[in-house]
Amino acid sequence: MTDATASAIPPAELDVVAVGNAIVDVIAHADESFLVEHELAKGSMRLIDTEQAGRLYDAMGPGSESSGGSAANTMAGVAGLGGRAGFVGKVRDDQLGEVFAHDIKAIGVEFVSPPAAEGPPTATCLILVTPDAQRTMNTYLGTAGLLTPGDIDPAFIASAEVTYGEGYLWAEPGAKAALTHAFATARAAGRRTAFTLSDSFCVDQNRAEFLELLDGHVDIVFANEAEICSLFEVDSFDAALAEVRARPGTWALTRSSRGSVVVADGVVHVVAAAHVEHVVDTTGAGDLYAAGFLFGLTHGLGFADCARLGGIAAAEIISHVGARPEAALTDLVPVDLRVLLT
Amino acid sequence: MTDATASAIPPAELDVVAVGNAIVDVIAHADESFLVEHELAKGSMRLIDTEQAGRLYDAMGPGSESSGGSAANTMAGVAGLGGRAGFVGKVRDDQLGEVFAHDIKAIGVEFVSPPAAEGPPTATCLILVTPDAQRTMNTYLGTAGLLTPGDIDPAFIASAEVTYGEGYLWAEPGAKAALTHAFATARAAGRRTAFTLSDSFCVDQNRAEFLELLDGHVDIVFANEAEICSLFEVDSFDAALAEVRARPGTWALTRSSRGSVVVADGVVHVVAAAHVEHVVDTTGAGDLYAAGFLFGLTHGLGFADCARLGGIAAAEIISHVGARPEAALTDLVPVDLRVLLT
Numbered sequence A, B: 001m002t003d004a005t006a007s008a009i010p011p012a013e014l015d016v017v018a019v020g021n022a023i024v025d026v027i028a029h030a031d032e033s034f035l036v037e038h039e040l041a042k043g044s045m046r047l048i049d050t051e052q053a054g055r056l057y058d059a060m061g062p063g064s065e066s067s068g069g070s071a072a073n074t075m076a077g078v079a080g081l082g083g084r085a086g087f088v089g090k091v092r093d094d095q096l097g098e099v100f101a102h103d104i105k106a107i108g109v110e111f112v113s114p115p116a117a118e119g120p121p122t123a124t125c126l127i128l129v130t131p132d133a134q135r136t137m138n139t140y141l142g143t144a145g146l147l148t149p150g151d152i153d154p155a156f157i158a159s160a161e162v163t164y165g166e167g168y169l170w171a172e173p174g175a176k177a178a179l180t181h182a183f184a185t186a187r188a189a190g191r192r193t194a195f196t197l198s199d200s201f202c203v204d205q206n207r208a209e210f211l212e213l214l215d216g217h218v219d220i221v222f223a224n225e226a227e228i229c230s231l232f233e234v235d236s237f238d239a240a241l242a243e244v245r246a247r248p249g250t251w252a253l254t255r256s257s258r259g260s261v262v263v264a265d266g267v268v269h270v271v272a273a274a275h276v277e278h279v280v281d282t283t284g285a286g287d288l289y290a291a292g293f294l295f296g297l298t299h300g301l302g303f304a305d306c307a308r309l310g311g312i313a314a315a316e317i318i319s320h321v322g323a324r325p326e327a328a329l330t331d332l333v334p335v336d337l338r339v340l341l342t
Helices: A003-008 A032-037 A050-059 A070-080 A095-106 A142-146 A154-158 A167-171 A173-188 A200-214 A225-232 A237-245 A285-297 A303-317 B003-008 B032-037 B050-059 B070-080 B095-106 B142-146 B154-158 B167-171 B173-188 B200-205 B207-214 B225-231 B237-245 B285-297 B303-317
Strands: A014-019 A023-029 A045-047 A064-067 A085-088 A123-129 A135-140 A160-166 A192-196 A220-224 A250-254 A260-264 A267-271 B014-019 B023-029 B045-047 B064-068 B085-088 B123-129 B135-140 B160-166 B192-196 B220-224 B250-254 B260-264 B267-271
Touching: A014 A070, A014 A173, A014 A285, A023 A095, A045 A200, A050 A123, A050 A135, A064 A095, A070 A085, A070 A095, A070 A160, A070 A192, A070 A285, A070 A303, A095 B095, A123 A142, A142 A173, A154 A160, A154 A173, A160 A167, A160 A173, A160 A285, A167 A173, A167 A200, A173 A192, A173 A200, A192 A285, A200 A220, A200 A225, A220 A225, A220 A285, A225 A237, A225 A250, A237 A250, A237 A260, A250 A285, A250 A303, A260 A303, A267 A303, A285 A303, B014 B070, B014 B173, B014 B285, B023 B095, B045 B200, B050 B123, B050 B135, B064 B070, B064 B095, B070 B085, B070 B095, B070 B160, B070 B192, B070 B285, B070 B303, B123 B142, B142 B173, B154 B160, B154 B173, B160 B167, B160 B173, B160 B285, B167 B173, B167 B200, B167 B207, B173 B192, B173 B207, B192 B285, B200 B207, B200 B225, B207 B225, B220 B225, B220 B285, B225 B237, B225 B250, B237 B250, B237 B260, B250 B285, B250 B303, B260 B303, B267 B303, B285 B303
Parallel strands: A014 A085, A014 A160, A023 A123, A045 A135, A160 A192, A192 A220, A220 A250, B014 B085, B014 B160, B023 B123, B045 B135, B160 B192, B192 B220, B220 B250
Antiparallel strands: A023 A064, A064 B064, A123 A135, A250 A260, A260 A267, B023 B064, B123 B135, B250 B260, B260 B267
């Protein structure tokens, strides 16, 4: 797709730029009975309003706050691996907005979206981590949901080799329009696009639009097993795989401890998961998988190696609380992959 | 001291109530060169103003936020052990103030101080954790420093068996006056008082006032090796011990991996440290030692067992990032101590 115009495309200044919800996570431990009592579907993300957020926060145990947001976590991972990443998302000029902006810039991501001077507060995600390390997310979108196509700087998008976006943006029409505008801008500049399906409930609510988006506007798709099965309304990973193999583009499908499967124009790569000593909190696993994959892809790795690097980044994030890397990710890249990086 | 009026003292509703700075910690990893570059004395606490806080935050790596404040951490520990704890401290009605209030109440501490509707923001402490797990603290006091004697509810203080306060309050005259007022209130109600020296620089700046306070107004003193040496202007722990043995009251002296020494009316108990698999972040070690000690003291343990429980609580807090307990502290109390608790 990009070949025809390749000669006219200037070298990319950034590896990946992402459009996503700018969110600060509030992470607390909870037992299974808490999820039952508050009617929360384990492992999923749901949107909550101010009142619901207040009620849930009052009931939750003590938390720790750290910057989050799915696509933002992915960009933090790309930067943590030594890649050049950018992020577009909306925060308020409040304390948590300052936290979000500080953290993403401190890890080396270009984040130039100005904070909003009015409107709802910076988005927060109340995350409950159960003893099995599963995370259940309750997102109050606040200012993050007010993203519009006007927030997309075409030059910023065009400067990146890949533009990445999250399905979560479908929660708000303006945010959705911002991403499709960014994708169109990227394609017009001869760049590639990547998209994560985000959440199986999210897929369920937006199936037709997601299928339409993926049909011709997206080069690389990220999905976990539940999401890809939901997309094609099938019951098994095998059935989903058959659907994916019949389609063009690159599909990176994650399967938790079973590793991942990459299908690129019908060719299948099956890659084992990286070893994790002790899974503490799965928040950010998919986000960091995408980070490793996209960093690899923009640094000359083949698909199987991209998947392996994705697994390594995911393994780091699930071994501690929080969805942003604590360890220096560059130190975790094995020598045999390091020598292949361009 | 309390014996004379013992018959007139009603049963305590709380085990411990603390007066302290209400602070949200911002914890980031940093290497040694960062401390050198920013002229930070490793292991210490310094006060910074708005401008210094902004400059340091800009230079710091990505952080994670969690409720802190030395005496507040201690109360969280007492509550985490199943004790009845209260806290008096000042936050603003901003996002971080809400975080502080939520977290301390969520762990079970009675916190009724209303948030200030105006003035500086909620206090933050920029904490840099070096690879050796040492923490270096930079506190922007904000609203926390505006505590005054008017914030002390005499009935709340009188309801607690022990009133606990931190030397850090000497940073502001009003906060200092609030604590001395609380101590006087506690004593008038026939209750006991406890005080932590907080920091060796803090001791250095307030030596005369601390010595005056300890001479007759404090029943239980907490100090680490550097602090107790600074207090008596001596070079060795042994020399400090001689000073302490000549004085009345209970002195709980912590020595990091060498455990702690308790001197009670001249009698010395030497207690080994609890085993820690891997020290990650020493933030809150002294705070949680005080928590275990005070919980033990108000639940019938002898001094040596109080010190042992203090060591167990400290061991939990230094095995992860952050100064509030992550594990259920009650599960960590060994059976031989548990059977002694009243």
